[in-house]
Amino acid sequence: MNRLSTGIPRLDKKLQGGYPEGESILITGEPGTGKTILGIQFLHQACMEGKKCMMIATEETPEKILLHAKLLGFDLEPFFKENRLSIMRILEMRTSYTGISTDGSQYTGMHMDDLNNLTHLIADDAEAIVVDNIGTFSIGTDLRSFRDKLEELTYFLSTQKMTALLMMDKTAHELTYRISEYSTYGTIRLMVKENPYTGKMERFMYIPKMRGTRISLDPIIYDISDEGIKLSTTQGKKD
Ligand SMILES: Nc1ncnc2c1ncn2[C@@H]1O[C@H](COP(=O)(O)OP(=O)(O)OP(=O)(O)O)[C@@H](O)[C@H]1O
Numbered sequence: 001m002n003r004l005s006t007g008i009p010r011l012d013k014k015l016q017g018g019y020p021e022g023e024s025i026l027i028t029g030e031p032g033t034g035k036t037i038l039g040i041q042f043l044h045q046a047c048m049e050g051k052k053c054m055m056i057a058t059e060e061t062p063e064k065i066l067l068h069a070k071l072l073g074f075d076l077e078p079f080f081k082e083n084r085l086s087i088m089r090i091l092e093m094r095t096s097y098t099g100i101s102t103d104g105s106q107y108t109g110m111h112m113d114d115l116n117n118l119t120h121l122i123a124d125d126a127e128a129i130v131v132d133n134i135g136t137f138s139i140g141t142d143l144r145s146f147r148d149k150l151e152e153l154t155y156f157l158s159t160q161k162m163t164a165l166l167m168m169d170k171t172a173h174e175l176t177y178r179i180s181e182y183s184t185y186g187t188i189r190l191m192v193k194e195n196p197y198t199g200k201m202e203r204f205m206y207i208p209k210m211r212g213t214r215i216s217l218d219p220i221i222y223d224i225s226d227e228g229i230k231l232s233t234t235q236g237k238k239d
Helices: 009-014 035-048 062-071 077-081 115-121 134-138 143-159 174-183
Strands: 024-029 053-057 085-090 098-100 106-108 128-132 163-169 186-194 201-210 220-225 228-231
Touching: 009 228, 024 035, 024 143, 024 174, 035 053, 035 062, 035 128, 035 163, 035 186, 035 228, 053 062, 062 077, 062 085, 077 085, 115 134, 115 143, 134 143, 134 163, 134 174, 143 163, 143 174, 163 174
Parallel strands: 024 163, 024 186, 053 085, 053 128, 128 163
Antiparallel strands: 085 098, 098 106, 186 201, 201 220, 220 228
């Protein structure tokens, strides 16, 4: 199985080389757990490897995403300027939307709580995609319909050989969360909780599912610093 680097060496090792190519991986976690940063590192690495990349953002402007990436040492701006990375922000999710493409043009008129419409926004030649945050599309939609549309989206991405990280925060309904875990190829959960060995609040990553990949279910401690996300060598235990 071909894989795309996560942009985080230790995580690549845990995933036998990276995210499975052409598959959709769900990244879940509370706000501030590092979902966007995980996405930035994936896209930066893919851009460095010459892949065409795309980010669809529901919460941040392209300018803020580029700024945050730069502050962490992942300069996406050259790729953005060369049109190897496009960043599209989707606004006004519940009624209609305005999507702003990298050249400044706008898309309007589609009902963006319909996940299907996302496929129309994805560039034909995109190889690495981040959707941050897919939970937004579940608002006002019944669970059955959200699941069907998510499955259609992941099927589309798979047939196009597009590797995608689909971020979902904890504001989504618990069942939406569960359904999404079933409908995607793999799941990575990010959380902050007390480490029982140290008594300190720490960042934990769990990989409960990654089809076609030998994974360990042990919690992985990670940190966010000026260099982005790094995985600890210890696994939830004291040194
Ligand atoms: N240079 C840094 N050093 C340490 N921590 C940092 C640094 N830069 C960012 N962070 C941490 O990363 C967090 C933001 O990460 P990120 O935006 O990826 O989270 P998220 O899960 O996407 O959140 P949301 O759901 O709100 O978008 C900040 O709350 C901060 O704690």
